Amino acid sequence: MRTLPLCLILALLALFAAPATALSLPEVIGGPTESAAEEADEAEDESEAEEDGCTIEDEEDVQLCAEIAEEERESEEAEKCVLEDATAKLSALPGSQTVQLVIHYKAFASASIAIDARLRGPHGGLHLGAEHTHFRRAGVFRHNFVLSKKQMERAMAARQFSVALQAVNTPRYCRLTLEGAPRRAKRPLRAGGPGRSGGRAQTRGR
Secondary structure: OOOOOHHHHHHHHHHHHHHHHHHOOOOOOOOOOHHHHHHHHHHHHHHHHHHOOOOOOOHHHHHHHHHHHHHHHHHHHHHHHOEEEEEEEEEEEHHHOEEEEEEEEEEOOOEEEEEEEEEEOOOOOEEEEEEEEEEOOEEEEEEEEEOOHHHHHHHHHOOEEEEEEEEOOOOHHHOEEEEEOOEEOOOOOOOOOOOOOOOOOEEEEO
């Protein structure tokens, strides 16, 4: 049998061993590990909490954040209602057959306001009237309701007034109700003459 040269045998061995070397290459890493992804999610949650202005670390923080969220919600609803605060005075002026209404108000924005005024007393209730007017951010609204003789008698006997205020196109819960005791002039006044102002009303509602 003929013997192959040593160099030829070595060349053949290297040729057959090449594919095995190619198959032994390490796998390519294909992205972040599971723990790295979880850390990224936690960092994102913390960033969102800081943007909201409330970081929760224990049970006390949960209650505090809930209170902050409730205050922010109430503040947003108040601004939606437009009217921030108001007080009312109501005076019966028999000499001019009128009832004078004066409202001091504050609002979050200028708006059209619906006003409804009523009186209550031993002789029954009296609807003074409903008005629409424009409120600025702050100011004073004045209006005189002209009454008949019989209506004026009821107004003079009234013990309580109620004035409802509501910005047009706002929810019903935005209605602001002002109540108080009307004042009467001690003596009849000439038409157009000055009268005594009524008591300061208490704000109720909203």
